[in-house]
Amino acid sequence: MAKANTTGMIQAAKEHLLSGLPTTRLEALILFGVSNLPEVVYELRQAGWVIKSRTIPYATAMVRVNKYAVFAATRQSTNTRD
Template identity: 60%
Template sequence: MKALRFGMAMAAKEHLAAGQPITRLEAIVLYGVSNLTDVVSEMRKQGWVIESRLVSYAAAATRINRHAVLQAPANLPVREIQLTEYWVNK
């Protein structure tokens, strides 16, 4: 099981290393990584410069929906909910 977890975290690292931003929601849905902050912390220890900012749930859901189907409940305020987005600063 450890090898599988390593592979999932590796996929999230490759996503970041490719210059693509990612939120915890995307990490869970796309890669099965529930603790994105561990991945980010490890990459920072390895010397990567990882930046962060807040983005709306709606923005993250739009990116997810390019690869999967994510539909928020009708009463969820998706434009008001903020998620932390991480990306590699080159």
């Protein structure tokens, strides 16, 4: 599943899930660098873990992400004469 350089990020996502904390695809990507959360969940289920799924509003996920991450746009010049 994972390349050697992503194993730690996937392990962090698994530990987060197994601690009982919810994780959305957005959170997995931003906080753990895991782009395919369903594959992580699939592996945990195959190993015998019970993982419950539920839908949460996008705004709720953003509030949770904003507790740990700050995003800022950078201004990029489109003028080629700079």
